[in-house]
Amino acid sequence: MNVALIAASGLAAVVGIAAWKIRSCREIDIISFVINNIAIKMRLFKLIAMLGLTERMRPDKAVKFVTANGFVHTAESPMFRAVLDYVWKLDVRDNDVFVATYPKAGTTWMQEIVWLICNNVDIEAAKKTVLTRRSVFMDMIDVGHARGFQSLETWPSDKQRIVKTHLPFEILPRDATVGKKGKIVYVARNPKDSCVSYFHFHHIVRAFAKTGTWGEFLTKFCNGDVSYGDWFSHIIKYWEEFRKDPSRIYFTTYETLQADLPREVKSIAEFLGRDLSDEQINTIAEHCTFESMRNNKSTNHEGTAEEGAFDFSKFKFMRRGQVGDWKNYFTINQSAEFDDLFEKKMEGTGLESKFEF
Ligand code: PPS
Numbered sequence: 074m075n076v077a078l079i080a081a082s083g084l085a086a087v088v089g090i091a092a093w094k095i096r097s098c099r100e101i102d103i104i105s106f107v108i109n110n111i112a113i114k115m116r117l118f119k120l121i122a123m124l125g126l127t128e129r130m131r132p133d134k135a136v137k138f139v140t141a142n143g144f145v146h147t148a149e150s151p152m153f154r155a156v157l158d159y160v161w162k163l164d165v166r167d168n169d170v171f172v173a174t175y176p177k178a179g180t181t182w183m184q185e186i187v188w189l190i191c192n193n194v195d196i197e198a199a200k201k202t203v204l205t206r207r208s209v210f211m212d213m214i215d216v217g218h219a220r221g222f223q224s225l226e227t228w229p230s231d232k233q234r235i236v237k238t239h240l241p242f243e244i245l246p247r248d249a250t251v252g253k254k255g256k257i258v259y260v261a262r263n264p265k266d267s268c269v270s271y272f273h274f275h276h277i278v279r280a281f282a283k284t285g286t287w288g289e290f291l292t293k294f295c296n297g298d299v300s301y302g303d304w305f306s307h308i309i310k311y312w313e314e315f316r317k318d319p320s321r322i323y324f325t326t327y328e329t330l331q332a333d334l335p336r337e338v339k340s341i342a343e344f345l346g347r348d349l350s351d352e353q354i355n356t357i358a359e360h361c362t363f364e365s366m367r368n369n370k371s372t373n374h375e376g377t378a379e380e381g382a383f384d385f386s387k388f389k390f391m392r393r394g395q396v397g398d399w400k401n402y403f404t405i406n407q408s409a410e411f412d413d414l415f416e417k418k419m420e421g422t423g424l425e426s427k428f429e430f
Contacts, residue, residue, distance in 0.1 A: 165248035169255035262327035265399035363394035
C-alpha cells in the first residue's frame with residue numbers, strides 16, 4: 074500500500090467516526106464554523122445521510138432570535154441565521170428584482186418567470202444553467218453550485234440580479250426598504266396549501282426541525298414556530314407595502330398564476346418595464362407549466378450540488394403543484410379552526426377575499 078492510500082484510508086476513517094459521533098445540526102455548525110468551509114459541511118450532510126443518520130441532525134424545534142435591526146425572527150436551519158446580519162447591509166442595485174415569498178408559495182416558479190422576462194426569453198440559456206446559479210437565494214450562504222448571499226456581492230455589474238428571498242419585509246436589505254432601491258415581486262399562496270407543501274418540504278430538507286405528525290406541524294405553522302415565522306404577518310406586511318407603492322412592489326398569488334399564466338406573465342413583464350410579444354409570453358408560459366418545470370433539471374433542484382442538503386427519496390421538490398391539495402390533509406375540525414384564525418388575523422386587511430378555501 075502506498076502512503077497516499079494509507080493517508081486517504083486514515084482520513085476516511087476519521088471522517089466516518091466524526092460523522093458517527095455527530096449528534097445534532099449544531100455540531101455540524103460548529104465544525105463548519107471552525108473549518109469555515111460550507112462545501113465540507115454539505116459533504117458531511119451527505120455522508121451522514123449515507124450512514125442513515127439523518128434524523129439525528131434535525132433540530133427539535135425552530136428558534137426565535139433577534140436580528141441586527143431588532144426584529145424577532147424564527148429559523149430552523151442555522152444556515153439561515155448565519156447570514157442575516159450581512160443581508161441587512163447589502164448594497165442593493167437599482168435594477169435588482171427581489172422575488173419575495175413566504176416559503177412554498179411558488180418562489181421557484183416566479184424566479185423562472187422573472188429570469189426569462191429579464192433575459193430576453195432565452196430558454197436555451199435557462200435550460201443550460203441551473204436556476205439556483207442564475208437567481209441567487211439571498212437568505213443562504215453559497216453552497217457548492219448554489220448561489221447564496223456571498224455571490225450577490227460579487228455579481229457582475231452588467232448582469233441583472235434576480236434575488237430569491239423568504240425574508241419578512243422588515244429584514245430585507247436596508248437599501249431595499251428604507252432606500253427603496255430595486256423592485257419586489259411578491260407571491261402569496263393560500264395558507265392551507267402552503268402549510269401542506271411546507272410539511273412535505275420538512276421531510277426533504279435535512280437541516281429542518283422534526284415535523285411530528287401532520288396535526289403537530291399544523292399547530293406549529295399556526296403559531297409561527299417554523300422557519301420564517303408567522304405566515305400572516307409576512308403576507309400582511311408585504312401587502313401593506315404594496316398598497317403604499319404598487320410601482321415598486323408587485324403582489325400576486327399562486328392561484329392567480331394557476332388561473333391564467335400568460336395573462337400574469339404579461340402583467341409582471343409590464344411591471345418590470347419589459348415589452349414582450351404575445352409569442353414570447355406564450356413561450357414563457359409553456360416553459361413554466363408544472364410538468365415542464367418538474368422535468369427540467371435546471372428548475373427541479375435535482376442533480377445539483379446543493380442536493381446534499383436535500384433528501385428526495387420520499388418527496389420531490391416539484392411535488393404536486395395543485396390548488397386545493399390541503400383538502401387531502403386537513404380534517405373538518407382543523408379546517409374550521411384554521412378558518413377562524415384566518416378571519417381573525419386577516420380582518421380589515423383587504424386580503425380576506427384573495428383566498429378561497
Ligand atoms: S421554496 O422551497 O419555498 O422556494 O418552494 P417554492 O418554490 O416557493 O414552492 C414550491 C411549491 O410550488 C410548486 N411549484 C409549482 N406549481 C405549479 N406550477 C409550477 N410551475 C410550479 N413550480 C413549483 C411546487 O410543486 C411546490 O408545491 P407543492 O404543493 O408542494 O407541490
